[in-house]
Amino acid sequence: MFGEQKNYKDKIVHVSQSRYQKIVITQREGYYWLFINGNQQLSSFDEWLYHEPLVHPAMQLAGERRHVLVMGGGDGCAVKEVLKYTDVETITVIDLDSTMINLAKQHPALLTMNEGSFENKKIQIHYQDAFLFNEHTNKKYDLIIVDLPDPRAIDINKLYSKQFYEKLNTLLTPSGILITQAGSPYFATKAFYCIEKTFQAAGFNTLPLHNQVLTMGEWGWIIGSKQLSKEQMIDKLDHADISNLKLRWMTNASLK
Numbered sequence: 001m002f003g004e005q006k007n008y009k010d011k012i013v014h015v016s017q018s019r020y021q022k023i024v025i026t027q028r029e030g031y032y033w034l035f036i037n038g039n040q041q042l043s044s045f046d047e048w049l050y051h052e053p054l055v056h057p058a059m060q061l062a063g064e065r066r067h068v069l070v071m072g073g074g075d076g077c078a079v080k081e082v083l084k085y086t087d088v089e090t091i092t093v094i095d096l097d098s099t100m101i102n103l104a105k106q107h108p109a110l111l112t113m114n115e116g117s118f119e120n121k122k123i124q125i126h127y128q129d130a131f132l133f134n135e136h137t138n139k140k141y142d143l144i145i146v147d148l149p150d151p152r153a154i155d156i157n158k159l160y161s162k163q164f165y166e167k168l169n170t171l172l173t174p175s176g177i178l179i180t181q182a183g184s185p186y187f188a189t190k191a192f193y194c195i196e197k198t199f200q201a202a203g204f205n206t207l208p209l210h211n212q213v214l215t216m217g218e219w220g221w222i223i224g225s226k227q228l229s230k231e232q233m234i235d236k237l238d239h240a241d242i243s244n245l246k247l248r249w250m251t252n253a254s255l256k
Contacts, residue, residue, distance in 0.1 A: 018099035032109035043215040048248035055081035060240040062143045063175020069141040071130045072148040074100035076114030134167040146180035165202035178224040186218035199224045207233045
């Protein structure tokens with residue numbers, strides 16, 4: 001941990017090296033930051049500014065919400081948001097790294113953020129490569145949330161490919177919705193719109209979203225629908241009511 005400290009400005013409180021990645025948690029003034037391979041994933045200062053836009057617009061657009069697939073999301077915060085909907089029956093989580101999931105189940109900082117979401121009986125966790133999972137399942141889902149790291153390497157790039165999204169298309173029910181985190185539309189504009197165009201090439205109508213996440217900067221997501229046009233998605237979100245949900249930031253007004 002001493003040798004690792006020089007790479008981070010804040011005090012390191014946890015380091016683990018799994019088969020797949022290095023996981024670091026830092027702490028400053030009562031707040032915690034999670035890093036994977038040196039890249040910030042979230043902070044307890046403002047994780048809801050990322051996870052609420054990742055989950056709730058897509059949940060409002062889905063025709064049904066009974067069966068949800070989460071790819072990545074090993075910190076448990078996306079699952080926490082999904083569980084706010086009582087009509088959800090099953091949540092399937094696909095994550096390659098059991099070390100990350102176990103940390104999310106045990107570390108006090110992550111447990112505070114995810115509210116112990118992985119202990120819910122609706123959740124089934126599969127420790128598997130998301131690409132391979134897609135190739136070997138035919139189960140249908142009402143909503144697919146892709147919360148994977150940015151495509152910085154070859155092994156991750158395939159999870160942002162036309163082939164990957166085409167397979168996800170086949171796993172969705174007709175009224176199903178797909179959403180992915182898509183990096184920063186400000187700092188990586190070409191990559192952001194490349195992801196949107198790849199969605200479209202895979203048969204989706206698209207709606208890009210963005211929000212200012214204080215510790216990460218301007219961030220973006222892409223929603224895909226097989227049935228709804230972009231205009232229909234905007235109209236449906238304009239009339240959505242999320243006031244009954246216990247959210248930290250998102251309101252009916254900020255949703256619009």
